[in-house]
Amino acid sequence: MPDEQRATSTAAVEQAIADQLRSSFRGEVIDRRHPGYDKARAVWNGLIDRRPGLIARCSGTADVVEVLRIAREHRPVVSIRGGGHQVAGSAVCDDGLVIDLSRLKGVYVDPAARTARAQAGVTWGELDRETQLHGLATPGGEISATGIAGLTLGGGLGFVMRTFGLSCDSVRSLEIVTADGAVRTANREEEPDLFWAARGGGRGIGVVTSFEFDLHSLGPLVAAVLVLHPYEHAEAVLRAWRDATYTAPETVTSEIVLWSVPADPGIPQELHRSNCVIVGAVYGGPPGDGATAALAPQHELGPPLIDLSGTLPYVVLQSANTPRFPDGERYFMKSHFMNELNDEAISTMLDWDSRRPTPESLIVIRTLGGAVARVDPDDSAFAHRSARYNLSIDAGWRDPALDEAAIGWARSAWDAMKPFSSGGTYVNFAGLGEDASELRGAVFGSHEERLERIRAGYDPEGLFVSAARRP
Known part of the structure; x- marks a missing residue:
C-alpha cells in the first residue's frame, strides 16, 4: 500500500x-x-x-x-x-x-491483615506514603517515581529484596482484564496460570488494573550504609565488597555503584561530578545494635571519601535517588545476571567504566540471594532466582547529539561483560530496540515456553502481541 x-x-x-x-x-x-x-x-x-x-x-x-x-x-x-x-x-x-492507567491512583491499606490494594497508576512513592503510616512496606524499586505495575510485572529488584524478596513475591492477587474483555482475579487459587505469568513475565498478558500486596514490618526508620570511596581505590573496594557479599545475612541488601559524586549542597563543591565508588546497603529490620553489626562489613571496605551512613525514614531512602534520574533526560540500560564476580570481571568492568560517556552514566551491581533465592524457581515467571548478582549498565545523558556515543558505550560494555554472565537478562533493564527474539530466551529462560502458552491461551488473536514482543 x-x-x-x-x-x-x-x-x-x-x-x-x-x-x-x-x-x-x-x-x-x-x-x-x-x-x-x-x-x-x-x-x-x-x-x-x-x-x-x-x-x-x-x-x-x-x-x-x-x-x-x-x-x-x-x-x-x-x-x-x-x-x-x-x-x-x-x-x-x-x-x-x-x-x-496513570489516573488510577487508589490505595487501600489494611494494617490488621497487612495487605495493600493499589491501582495500576500508583507509583512506589505513593504506595510507600500510605503503607508507612502503619510501619509497613512491600518491597519496591529504587526510584520512588517508578510505577508499581511495570516494576512488579517484570519481577521487581529493590533495596530490601534479600530480606523480603522481589516486588512480585509479595503479590497476593491482582485484577486483570484479558483480551476478551473479561475482568479476572488472579491468585494461587483463581486463574493460577495468569498469576504465575504476571509475576515476572513482563508485558503482554492483559491489562492489570490493580494489585494486592502482602506488607512487611519495616520502618518508619531504617538503618542504611551510604559510603562514597575514592576512585583510585575502586578495584580494592570492589573486591572487598564482593567478599563481604558472600557472608552477608539476609537482612542486608547491598549494592555497589561506579558513578560520579552528586552535586549536592552537603558535599564539597570541588568533589562534584568526580568519579567515585558508592557502596549502599539497607538493613531490612529495626535500626539498632543488630543493624549496626550486620551492616558493619559493608561500612568498612576502605577509607571513605564521604560517609553518609545512618538511620533515616524509609520514605526518604526510597526517594533519595529520584532526583538523580529526572524526567525527560535520556536513558539506556542493559543488564546481566551473574553467579560470580571474579577479578577478571572486576577489571573488565573498571575498564569500561573508565570510558563512561557522561557523569550521569553508571555501572551498578546489586546482590540477590536471600529471600529471592528461597522462592521455588518455578513459582513465578521470574527466571533468575539462583543468580548472586545483577549487573546493570546505565547510560544517562541530556544532549541528543550524544545518543550514538551513549548507547554505543552501554552496548559495548554489556558485550564485554557477557562472558561473566549467567546468560540471563532482567526484563526491566533489557535495552531499547534490541532484537526481541534474541532477548526472550535470556529474559525468561526455561519459563519462555510456558509463558508463551499462557499468553496464547488468553489472547489467541494476538491483541497484545506487540506489547509482549517489545523488549
Whole structure:
C-alpha cells in the first residue's frame, strides 16, 4: 500500500476508534489534535519519542473493558501505560492505541491483615506514603517515581529484596482484564496460570488494573550504609565488597555503584561530578545494635571519601535517588545476571567504566540471594532466582547529539561483560530496540515456553502481541 493510502487508512481507523470511545468512555480521549497530546505521550525516558494515534486515559476498570472491546474490533497496535517509567518506553507505541492507567491512583491499606490494594497508576512513592503510616512496606524499586505495575510485572529488584524478596513475591492477587474483555482475579487459587505469568513475565498478558500486596514490618526508620570511596581505590573496594557479599545475612541488601559524586549542597563543591565508588546497603529490620553489626562489613571496605551512613525514614531512602534520574533526560540500560564476580570481571568492568560517556552514566551491581533465592524457581515467571548478582549498565545523558556515543558505550560494555554472565537478562533493564527474539530466551529462560502458552491461551488473536514482543 502506498504511504499516502496507508496514512489515510490509519487516520480513518483512529477516527473510528475515537468516535466510539467518546460515545462510551468515561475517561479522557486524547488524539493528535488534543492540546495535551505531546505531554500525554511523553514518558520518563526522554529518548522515547513515539506518536500514538490515540491515548485512552481510563477512569477505572470499566473503561479498560470498553477500550479493549473497541480495540478487538479495529485491531490497532496496543500499548499499556502505568507509571510511564519503564526504560524502554513500551508504554507508548507509534500510530496505535495507548491504554493509559496513570489516573488510577487508589490505595487501600489494611494494617490488621497487612495487605495493600493499589491501582495500576500508583507509583512506589505513593504506595510507600500510605503503607508507612502503619510501619509497613512491600518491597519496591529504587526510584520512588517508578510505577508499581511495570516494576512488579517484570519481577521487581529493590533495596530490601534479600530480606523480603522481589516486588512480585509479595503479590497476593491482582485484577486483570484479558483480551476478551473479561475482568479476572488472579491468585494461587483463581486463574493460577495468569498469576504465575504476571509475576515476572513482563508485558503482554492483559491489562492489570490493580494489585494486592502482602506488607512487611519495616520502618518508619531504617538503618542504611551510604559510603562514597575514592576512585583510585575502586578495584580494592570492589573486591572487598564482593567478599563481604558472600557472608552477608539476609537482612542486608547491598549494592555497589561506579558513578560520579552528586552535586549536592552537603558535599564539597570541588568533589562534584568526580568519579567515585558508592557502596549502599539497607538493613531490612529495626535500626539498632543488630543493624549496626550486620551492616558493619559493608561500612568498612576502605577509607571513605564521604560517609553518609545512618538511620533515616524509609520514605526518604526510597526517594533519595529520584532526583538523580529526572524526567525527560535520556536513558539506556542493559543488564546481566551473574553467579560470580571474579577479578577478571572486576577489571573488565573498571575498564569500561573508565570510558563512561557522561557523569550521569553508571555501572551498578546489586546482590540477590536471600529471600529471592528461597522462592521455588518455578513459582513465578521470574527466571533468575539462583543468580548472586545483577549487573546493570546505565547510560544517562541530556544532549541528543550524544545518543550514538551513549548507547554505543552501554552496548559495548554489556558485550564485554557477557562472558561473566549467567546468560540471563532482567526484563526491566533489557535495552531499547534490541532484537526481541534474541532477548526472550535470556529474559525468561526455561519459563519462555510456558509463558508463551499462557499468553496464547488468553489472547489467541494476538491483541497484545506487540506489547509482549517489545523488549
